[in-house]
Each structure stands twice: as C-alpha cells, then as structure tokens.
Amino acid sequence: MSYCTSRFHTVRRPTLEVRIGQVGVGGSNPIRVQSMTTSDTQDVATTVKQSIALAEVGCEIVRITAPNVQAARCLKDIRAQFSAAGFVRIPLVADIHFLPAAAMEAVEHVEKIRVNPGNYADKKKFAVKEYTDADYDQELQRLHDSFSPLVLRAKALGRSLRIGTNHGSLSDRIMNRYGDTPLGMVESALEFLRIGESHGFNQMILSMKSSNPKVMIEAYRLLVDRMNQAGMRYPLHLGVTEAGDGEDGRIKSAIGIGSLLFDGLGDTIRVSLTEDSVYEIPVAQALVKKAMSLWAPQAGDRKTESTPDRIDPFHFSKRATTALTLAEGCVVGPEQPPRVIVRTTLAELSDPKSENKKQKSNDTPAEGLLVSIASVADLGALPPSIPADCFLVLELAHSLSVADVQAALADWRGSVVILRAFTADEAETLRAFTQFIRAHGHHLAAATTDDDLALLVPTLRELGDDRLLFTLNSGLSVLSSQLSNHLHPTGRYRALVDALATIGSHAPVWIRNTSATTVAPEISFLSRLLDASILTGTLLCDGLGDLVSIETEADFTRATKLSYNVLQGAGARISKTEFVACPSCGRTLFDLQATTQRIRAQTGHLKGVKLAIMGCIVNGPGEMADADFGYVGGAPGKINLYVGKNCVQYNILQAEADGRLIALIKEHGKWTEPSSGTTTKP
Ligand code: SF4
Numbered sequence: 001m002s003y004c005t006s007r008f009h010t011v012r013r014p015t016l017e018v019r020i021g022q023v024g025v026g027g028s029n030p031i032r033v034q035s036m037t038t039s040d041t042q043d044v045a046t047t048v049k050q051s052i053a054l055a056e057v058g059c060e061i062v063r064i065t066a067p068n069v070q071a072a073r074c075l076k077d078i079r080a081q082f083s084a085a086g087f088v089r090i091p092l093v094a095d096i097h098f099l100p101a102a103a104m105e106a107v108e109h110v111e112k113i114r115v116n117p118g119n120y121a122d123k124k125k126f127a128v129k130e131y132t133d134a135d136y137d138q139e140l141q142r143l144h145d146s147f148s149p150l151v152l153r154a155k156a157l158g159r160s161l162r163i164g165t166n167h168g169s170l171s172d173r174i175m176n177r178y179g180d181t182p183l184g185m186v187e188s189a190l191e192f193l194r195i196g197e198s199h200g201f202n203q204m205i206l207s208m209k210s211s212n213p214k215v216m217i218e219a220y221r222l223l224v225d226r227m228n229q230a231g232m233r234y235p236l237h238l239g240v241t242e243a244g245d246g247e248d249g250r251i252k253s254a255i256g257i258g259s260l261l262f263d264g265l266g267d268t269i270r271v272s273l274t275e276d277s278v279y280e281i282p283v284a285q286a287l288v289k290k291a292m293s294l295w296a297p298q299a300g301d302r303k304t305e306s307t308p309d310r311i312d313p314f315h316f317s318k319r320a321t322t323a324l325t326l327a328e329g330c331v332v333g334p335e336q337p338p339r340v341i342v343r344t345t346l347a348e349l350s351d352p353k354s355e356n357k358k359q360k361s362n363d364t365p366a367e368g369l370l371v372s373i374a375s376v377a378d379l380g381a382l383p384p385s386i387p388a389d390c391f392l393v394l395e396l397a398h399s400l401s402v403a404d405v406q407a408a409l410a411d412w413r414g415s416v417v418i419l420r421a422f423t424a425d426e427a428e429t430l431r432a433f434t435q436f437i438r439a440h441g442h443h444l445a446a447a448t449t450d451d452d453l454a455l456l457v458p459t460l461r462e463l464g465d466d467r468l469l470f471t472l473n474s475g476l477s478v479l480s481s482q483l484s485n486h487l488h489p490t491g492r493y494r495a496l497v498d499a500l501a502t503i504g505s506h507a508p509v510w511i512r513n514t515s516a517t518t519v520a521p522e523i524s525f526l527s528r529l530l531d532a533s534i535l536t537g538t539l540l541c542d543g544l545g546d547l548v549s550i551e552t553e554a555d556f557t558r559a560t561k562l563s564y565n566v567l568q569g570a571g572a573r574i575s576k577t578e579f580v581a582c583p584s585c586g587r588t589l590f591d592l593q594a595t596t597q598r599i600r601a602q603t604g605h606l607k608g609v610k611l612a613i614m615g616c617i618v619n620g621p622g623e624m625a626d627a628d629f630g631y632v633g634g635a636p637g638k639i640n641l642y643v644g645k646n647c648v649q650y651n652i653l654q655a656e657a658d659g660r661l662i663a664l665i666k667e668h669g670k671w672t673e674p675s676s677g678t679t680t681k682p
Pocket residue numbers: 582583584585586587588589614615616617618619620
C-alpha cells in the first residue's frame with residue numbers, strides 16, 4: 001500500500017520532527033492535541049483566558065487567528081501574558097488567511113504560522129480561466145516571491161510553518177488546473193512545500209482539511225503517497241473542518257481523523273466542533289489514546305507482504321455485491337444504502353407495546369432486529385412474526401442445531417437471517433445451515449475470520465453467494481494479545497473482505513460494532529461513538545460494508561440513531577438535514593453556536609438538504625460549494641445567503657436572515673412542513 005505501511009496494523013508513518021517552540025511534532029513524539037481560540041484576537045485578555053482554559057484541559061498547541069496586522073501585533077502581548085500565567089511551554093500558532101503582512105508580523109511573536117495556500121498569494125473568485133504552462137509558471141514565481149520572506153524569517157527565528165490546505169478555499173489557479181479535488185489540494189500544498197525546501201527549510205507540517213471525511217481521507221492518503229515518492233517525511237496535522245456540533249461533529253471527526261490515525265498517519269490533530277473549544281479536547285484525547293494504543297512495530301506485518309490491494313485508496317468506489325432481499329422493500333447490495341440492524345431482546349421482541357415495534361412512525365427505523373438465541377427455549381419464545389418491512393436476525397449459540405432452528409421456524413412468516421460463527425473445522429455445519437436456509441427462503445450471516453474463511457473455501461464455492469452474507473466473528477477479540485498479527489478492527493474487516501475477494505465471493509458484508517471491535521475502551525458513550533464511527537466510517541469510506549449494527553450501545557433508540565448518524569457522517573446514507581458549520585474563531589461575525597442551533601431547530605426535518613453555516617467568508621463559499629444553501633457572516637450584524645456557491649442576498653440584517661433563508665429554501669422547492677414532533681429542539 002503506497003500511502004501507509006499496512007492497512008491491517010497501525011504502523012506509524014516515520015516523519016521528521018518539527019519543533020513548535022518546546023513541543024515536538026512527528027518523529028518519536030506522541031500525537032499532539034491542538035485547538036483554537038474563538039475570541040477577537042485584539043481582545044487580548046479574553047484570548048489569553050481562552051488559551052489558558054484550553055491548556056488547562058490538555059491542549060498542547062493553541063492556535064489564534066490573525067486576520068490583520070493589528071491582530072498579529074496583539075500576539076506579542078498574548079504570548080507574554082500566556083507565558084507569565086505559567087504556560088511558557090505551550091506554543092501559540094497564528095492562523096493566517098489572505099495577508100502575508102499579518103504573517104510577517106505574527107512570526108515575530110509566536111512559535112508557528114499556519115498559512116492557507118489557497119489564499120496566501122492567490123485569490124478565490126470561482127473565476128474560470130485557461131492557464132498555459134507559461135502562465136502557470138509565472139504564477140508559481142509570484143507565489144515564490146510572496147511566500148519566501150515568511151520562510152526566511154521563520155528559518156531565522158526558529159519558527160515552524162503549517163501549510164494548511166482547505167478543500168473549500170483552493171485558489172482559482174489550482175481549481176482551474178486540477179479541479180475541486182484531493183489532487184488539487186495536494187498540489188496546492190506541494191507548491192508551498194517546494195518553496196520552503198528551496199530555502200533549505202524543513203520545519204513544515206501539512207494538513208488537508210475538508211468538511212467531507214471521504215474527501216479529507218483521500219487527500220491525506222494522496223499527499224502521503226506523493227511525499228513518499230519524493231522522499232519527503234513531513235508530519236501531518238489532521239482535522240475535519242466545519243464538522244458541526246454534538247454527535248454529528250464528533251462522528252465526522254472520528255471518521256476522518258480516526259481512519260487516518262489507525263492507518264498510522266497523523267502527528268497532531270484538531271477536532272473542530274461548533275462548541276466551546278474546550279469541549280474539543282476530550283474528543284481529541286480519546287482519539288489519540290485509541291490510535292496510540294494500536295501502534296505496532298514495523299516488522300511482522302505479514303498481511304502487507306502477502307495481500308494485494310483490493311481497493312483504490314485514492315478514489316471511492318463501492319464494493320460490488322450480490323443483491324439480497326431481506327424483508328419487504330429492504331434489499332441489501334448494489335445501489336442500496338447500508339441497512340441498519342439493532343440489537344434487542346426476546347422480551348422486547350415479543351412485547352406488542354415494545355419500542356422496537358414503533359418503527360413505522362420513525363423516519364429512521366431499525367431495518368433488522370438482532371436477538372441472541374442461547375437455547376431451544378429461546379427459540380420457542382420467538383413471536384409469530386415481526387413487521388413485514390423488518391427482518392429478524394437470530395444470533396445462534398453453537399449448541400443449537402439446524403433441526404432445532406427448523407422446528408422453531410416451521411410456522412414463521414417472512415425472512416430470517418441466521419447469524420452463526422463458523423470456524424475452519426465446521427465445513428459440514430456450514431453446509432447443513434446453508435442447505436436449510438436455501439430450502440426455506442432464509443439467509444445466513446456467516447461470522448468468521450479471514451483465516452477461517454480460507455479453510456471453508458471448498459464449501460463456500462459449492463454453495464454460492466445468493467443467500468449468504470459475512471461478518472467478523474465477534475467472539476474473537478480483534479485486539480487480543482494472543483493474536484500474533486495484532487490487527488486493528490478495520491484491518492480485521494479489510495482482511496475478511498480481501499479473503500472474500502480471493503474466493504470470488506460478492507456476498508454482502510455486515511459491519512458489527514461489538515465489544516470485540518472496541519479500542520482502548522472506556523465506559524462512556526463518547527468512547528462507543530468514536531469506536532463505531534472509526535470502524536464503520538472507515539470501511540464505508542473504503543467502499544466496504546452493506547449492513548451496520550452498533551451493538552456496543554445497549555439502548556435501542558440510541559443505537560438506532562447512532563447508526564443512522566454514522567452512516568450520514570460517512571456520506572453513505574442521508575436520513576436528515578446535513579449541516580456544515582464552522583467551529584468559529586476570532587473572525588466570526590455572529591454567535592455561531594446559537595445560530596446553528598436555531599437554524600437546526602427550524603430546518604432539521606429537511607431530509608437530504610445540505611445547509612452551511614459559516615462565521616465568515618474565509619472558507620465559507622468554497623467549503624459549502626456542495627451545500628444547497630449557505631448562511632455566511634458578511635459583516636458585523638449582516639449575513640450573506642448563498643444558493644450553492646452563489647451569493648444571492650448580500651448584507652441582510654441578521655434578525656431577518658432566518659426567515660429569508662427559509663423563504664429561499666421554499667423558493668427552490670426544497671421545503672417540506674415539519675410533521676408534528678419532528679422539529680429538533682434547540
Ligand atoms: S469560516 Fe469560521 S472558523 Fe473559518 S475563519 Fe471564518 S469564522 Fe473562523
């Protein structure tokens with residue numbers, strides 16, 4: 001694999017160490033956690049207070065926006081007061097967009113400067129222009145002239161730089177040549193990197209942020225691939241930008257950041273949430289802890305050596321699978337969204353008043369109901385049926401035979417999926433179960449491992465795919481220290497899918513989040529959410545996975561909601577309004593948190609509509625280019641409204657902006673009236 005040492009183990013990518021003041025990033029340093037203040041930078045007291053609050057909860061690097069030269073000058077006092085408060089070891093980073101002059105001032109005062117290559121020397125007006133090679137070279141020379149003074153000053157002062165590319169703010173020059181693509185993002189960063197290197201400067205860190213985890217994952221992978229080819233070893237700063245707030249913001253961040261960390265990429269991270277910055281830190285720390293617990297030595301990675309790549313890591317395409325109809329209107333397979341299975345109990349299933357049966361009134365129902373069957377008595381306790389558009393999954397204990405199941409399901413109306421673990425010595429049992437389900441119109445979910453699957457091949461070849469699906473044997477802890485090859489959960493599933501490809505099987509794959517797929521587990525909802533998001537989201541972004549269950553969450557309603565939210569975060573299934581909201585910073589022109597919550601309360605029922613809420617213009621129009629509508633700070637107290645990437649209403653009063661936004665949504669035929677009880681409360 002060209003972007004990482006292993007898709008199965010977390011082998012950390014070797015990088016050079018970059019020093020940000022007294023904090024080292026990359027090399028042998030731990031993964032560093034960082035965040036950003038949200039105050040007006042010229043309000044020195046508040047910015048120092050926020051910096052201290054961040055440092056006190058474990059933030060290791062604090063970033064502060066410097067939107068102009070005056071703000072950049074304030075960094076001197078902020079640095080002095082922050083140090084005087086006892087935080088001399090915590091480095092400060094100036095965040096620069098548009099103004100090289102602000103960067104030149106800031107570099108005098110703080111340890112690192114972040115520049116956005118999309119707007120440091122270029123402009124972004126969505127202008128369409130054909131660049132000849134000569135035009136392009138001329139532009140690169142202009143870039144060289146603009147960026148070199150900062151590089152030289154950083155080198156002289158011992159500062160570091162971050163080349164922070166954002167998907168939403170690529171320059172017109174890059175957009176015209178490479179498009180709005182991961183390749184454009186990578187080229188944009190490499191241009192700046194080469195300028196730094198031309199001055200013998202290597203204290204640079206790179207980032208490739210996007211609000212879309214899939215784009216962000218592909219961009220980082222491509223960047224590493226290109227750096228590997230060029231022999232470059234610069235560290236990476238990871239982040240999903242404009243991830244939003246609450247569960248959705250955490251899910252998107254976990255998918256994007258967690259996926260890369262588990263592949264051994266990433267040296268410092270920021271979880272961007274539209275919440276007070278201090279709330280970002282525990283999420284980032286939990287992600288770092290999970291990734292670092294997986295770090296494996298370079299040697300002993302047998303999978304890398306023996307297994308050819310089964311996916312294109314730089315372009316999304318969904319694995320081709322056989323279509324299976326599991327219930328009325330519920331098909332698994334090609335062109336189908338991943339289906340949601342939720343664990344329940346026999347008692348709940350048999351109770352006519354149970355929550356599980358209230359699926360009809362819900363837009364996001366569980367499509368499969370999973371119950372454990374430990375005995376013949378459990379089989380006898382099954383209800384006579386469940387709703388026709390829902391399928392039942394029976395997780396069978398090993399002690400139960402085909403005859404037991406056959407007797408229990410004699411009068412069953414509808415389709416059942418039998419979930420059973422199969423080890424390598426159970427070929428005959430597998431054959432018996434397959435013949436049973438084939439004869440009675442049921443399906444079999446075979447839980448196995450890549451190794452066991454290989455030994456079951458003769459039986460599987462004989463039986464074909466048309467009623468089979470596969471999942472990981474959840475009884476086998478993926479991180480068990482007894483396992484010599486110590487695969488991470490995503491790696492286990494990748495290995496299973498590779499093994500299916502080896503035998504030519506197109507059977508659908510069910511991603512099960514169980515206690516066996518948790519990493520550095522903690523008894524908290526956050527830990528369960530992060531594990532589920534990383535495993536499920538990474539596989540879905542790789543194009544793998546047809547069914548999903550989050551069995552680590554015991555509450556039925558929460559497990560159902562979390563499943564749909566993870567699918568939405570991975571862009572695999574849209575079940576509600578999609579919000580892209582920036583985390584806010586010193587440039588923000590309105591109260592982002594309150595506004596986001598207010599707009600969500602009014603529009604959260606618009607399934608499939610994508611709304612962007614941006615504090616300012618910096619990343620706004622670009623990052624929300626694929627949003628249907630945008631609400632962007634234009635000036636203090638004034639809002640600009642967008643349809644797609646076009647600004648259609650300028651400088652409207654903030655008090656009128658919500659109503660105008662809704663009118664715009666109606667005008668474009670995307671409005672539906674909320675049904676009673678579906679409006680999200682702020
Ligand atoms: S889009 Fe939001 S976070 Fe980004 S610079 Fe503007 S206000 Fe700050």
